[in-house]
Amino acid sequence: AQSVSQHNHHVILSEAASLELGCNYSYGGTVNLFWYVQYPGQHLQLLLKYFSGDPLVKGIKGFEAEFIKSKFSFNLRKPSVQWSDTAEYFCAVNANVGGSQGNLIFGKGTKLSVKP
């Protein structure tokens, strides 16, 4: 079965520190990859997505993610975090490609706390 692993449960950083959140998936074929963010008290929002092409994807608020097929990874990065980035981050994968709209499989999330 497809699965998504987010190895860090809770990350605590100071403002201006660099961020990298790990995401690995288990599926050997073509995948679509997503990162979602959930700010405190808010609903899940799409941060960025990868379907094909350039494996380095840029999203909103200065976030980016790199798809490394050989490592089955899609890590999220940001060069300099802000207090407002405090949120929970979810990686997700969809392996039902070919025009279908199958469901996304989500990781368990990584909680990011940024100290001012």
Next chain:
Amino acid sequence: GAGVSQSPSNKVTEKGKDVELRCDPISGHTALYWYRQSLGQGLEFLIYFQGNSAPDKSGLPSDRFSAERTGGSVSTLTIQRTQQEDSAVYLCASSLRLLSGYTFGSGTRLTVV
């Protein structure tokens, strides 16, 4: 509407009672998804609709859970004879097509006492 709307936002129910959770997707979105979010467990897929049909019901935890969608729009998730382990936030999402990703609603927080 402008976003995915879920109601109620909060529901407290007694163990053994039935509950209905409603999702109103973005107008024109043909795909609709239900997930459950429990503390520390991430998002658990429940069921997905394409139009009014549900090609994938594999995530429903038991036969106490059912869902329907009518008119290609509003969906209802029903939990019969609720148990304490059903307590969670139930999230609905819709999408126009896969390339757009999902738009999530704010969820229904269900507490079974």
